[in-house]
Amino acid sequence: MTKPSDYSLNRRGFLKMALGTGIAMGTGISVPAFVKSGTREGIVEESEKMVHTYCSVCSANCGLKAYVDRGRLVHLAGNPHDFAAGDPFDPQGAGGRLCVKGHTALATLYDPDRAKFPMKRTNPRKGMGEDPGFVKISWDEAIERAAEGLSRVIAEYGPESFMVLSRSNPYSVRLGRAIGTPNFVAHQSTCFTTQQAAWRAMVTGGAKPWTYDIENTRYILGFGWDGLGKGKNPHVRNATRALERGARMVILDPYKSVTASKAHEWHPIVPGTDLAFCLAMIHVIIEEKSYDSAFVDEFTFGMDKLRHFAKEYTPGWAAEITGIDAETIVRIAREFASTSPAHIPSHKRDGAGPNYSNSWKLAQAQIILNALVGTIDRPGGTTLPRNPSMPGLDAVFPPPAYPTPRRERIDGWEQDNPFFQGSIQGNFATLAHGILNEEPYPLKAALVRGYNTTSFPHAVRATEALASLDFMVCCEIYPSNMAHLADVVLPEPHWLEISGFGARSYHSTYPQIAVRLPAVAPLHETRGFGTIVMQLAEAMGYGEYFRGVSGAEFTDAQLRAIGTSWDELTNSPTGIWEDRQPFQPRTEFNTPSGKIELYSTVLEEAGYDPLPYWAPRREQPSVEYPYHFLIGRPAMHKMTQTQNNRLIMEVYPENFATMNAKLGQKLGIRHGDEVYVESRVGRIKLKARLIEGIRPDCVQVVHGFGHWSRDMTRAYQVGANDGDLIPDMTFAEMRKLRDPGMGACMTDFGVKVYKA
């Protein structure tokens, strides 16, 4: 694999090159192509070095091989030993693949716009489009400044005035707990908590499972599920293999997604009515007794109550709501029940994601349907994780006692909700309300990592709220919008520059981890997040909480707990450690009854509907805002993180207001015209894209664009941010929805569209 490269020149080649270059320089024309001829360009396998690591673009953590030649990363390829990208039941279908985002990650690594050194702002005014006047400072000064700024706020307003705005990370969580804040705010209410609440209550007692054994599914039914279009490597492999093997796929989606265009049937359902369709399916399957009675009898609880519940939800009733005729509903229900295995996969932001106020009920209904056909933790269905069990930071390095937080959270995350107590998740929809109204108290400082302002509902208001903070420290790889609101920017290395390991979170049918070794030495003056937090803690006076903590020892302790070690993993010829076991279907589930609870006693106890009674979405399109709003997520972009990547932007350069050609005609809008899309909280300007594959009463905008940081030269002012249209909420409004998943209702509102 690591054969030395064959770039040596012979005498003739040298003369050719010298002559060619000489002529080119002498005559002012570009270097002619024949100079290049005869190279071994394209044989990446002959690079000087191959390094094992795994991809951190998304949480699928696909194992990869990084080819490095003369110090430069030239290619990223999948690791064929990584079964997350292969079929665990089929050795022929081994891995070795990545998705487009993984392959192009090297263009992010080498992006000249990256944050290269610590910076402080010199312009005290903060806000959208305000130039922070960043100047370079040393790391010592940066840590000192950051610590001083945060400490000043905490001394004045109390520990709860400080927030960690980041995904869960053991180091920042420890710092936050040491300070005594309850505020660990993260993005999950915009992502999957509607589904998590349902899975937790009915099946797992914990997380939502992310493993879909779709390659063995014979009948795939999707509600807004776009596994093929979002392009995640395991899902694309899963679903295309299933189709190749002859599975039937039926997709309900107001937009003709990639998955819908590969499906045998596409039904452009009325947005936000998928629940009615599922309820009618439950009705048909129970009435006709076509469910898997062996599975239902042995592994589920509450069938009697479900039978009674489903009586009123007839196909005729659902047809009125969904716009899909009753015969089709009956036929799909019959096909679903009679083709085994059949399954409704649901990943993050599809129909059961936090799009509508009834999405959590849809998640409930989908679990019921999957249980009725017996595809929960069975081949051809969603399987529960078989991740290796490893100790956390607190188990390896026990901390001194933490102070008890004095107040509830700023985003109202845990209040009245038993499902997310103590979770490092949060509510992007209510955060701005809490900060701007100082409700229930002032929040004035934040340690932010890796989040951007464009990810929030009502992003303009969220930006206003984050700009109002007295002090913000931002850890980033890019001088993003968020970094532009910070007082101190602490640059982090790209994941291709660091080491570590990653456990499978997707497709974990048995324990497996992938090693991460640095593909290249750090390109810039960056420091890892763990180091940054520990240095901050020391400078802020919380050093005792990190006494003796070592990242390397923590890693090794975790690996030893599963029977390997850092040494063994780094010397592994495959870059993968695994504990290959045959798939053992579960017979017991983590619920009070030990069964899959079709009738959820957990939800009932917590004061929510134990069964998914029909409820319409929060806001129907109105006279003023007559069209449904949809969000798209293409394969090439990872949310807001890839709009400065040169390779990706070449194939997906901007976002549009996508609508049906008929709607365009009705509104006098032509393909390419500039239009405004407006909701009750804001408007954005985009070019219109007229197509046929979308309902004529919908407008779709792809997420990720609309960056206003001038330091992101490629992303700057390209397209617009769909988040500017999404209404945010007060705590009271959120609670009124009675959603145990506290979904952010990302598309539960109407829009209008008009020529700019």
Add this chain to the structure above:
Amino acid sequence: MAVVEQPVMLIDQSLCVGCEACTTVCKSVYGVSTGVFRTKIDREETGVFPSVKVGYNKRACQHCREAACVMACPTRALQKTPDKLTVLDQRLCITCNYCVANCPYGAINYDRSTRTMEKCDLCLVRIRDGLQPLCVEVCTSRVIEFGERSRMIAKAKERRKRLLEQGYANATIYGEEELGGLQVITVLSDAPQSYGLPPDPRIPLGLRLWRMIPLTPAVLVAAGLVMGTNYLHTRFMERTKQVALEQGKKNTDASEKKVDLGGDAS
């Protein structure tokens, strides 16, 4: 790995999800200039809501046995290898773009910044070393294969049969017969038009006649014309630029005066 004789690429376009992994890897590894592609995915939408079809087509050189580009090329820079691949010798290419105009698949691109033509050569350097073309290795949906012709065609037929069984009544194989047989065989779940492919590509008569002109003079004439045009064009552009610059200067002077006047008036 053994080198494949008579190599053929098989693409199951019915399962391509249009993610552009192939496009970006090809560009990244070969350092192809911005805006220029050796391979690119096209999205083709046909029909009217709600009866809409969307096809993804991997637009790249099909390595036609009867290749229009090879016929069009006045300098023999484009040639067929013994393996029937269509390859471009940059040393002979005068970038006349006649191949671009004649390619029925839009698969040849002119790169202005390097003044070279870009086209897919099925990763010739790799396959001669017994490796697979890059797009075969990176395709996320694993629908591109590479191998010996009869084996690939047999696989394509098997896939077509499965598609027919699944109700895709127009499922077809593209490239078995077209233009004397293509070296890229494509499985489609629908008619070629649904993927933006020409259903019955033919070599235009004009091109056949052009091919009959004795070659050496053609080279001279073409080269002479290109150089002459280039010379005249450059001279013309220089003059236009000069005129424009002077004009611009005058305009600037005039507008500055206007601003001054405005200031006086207020």
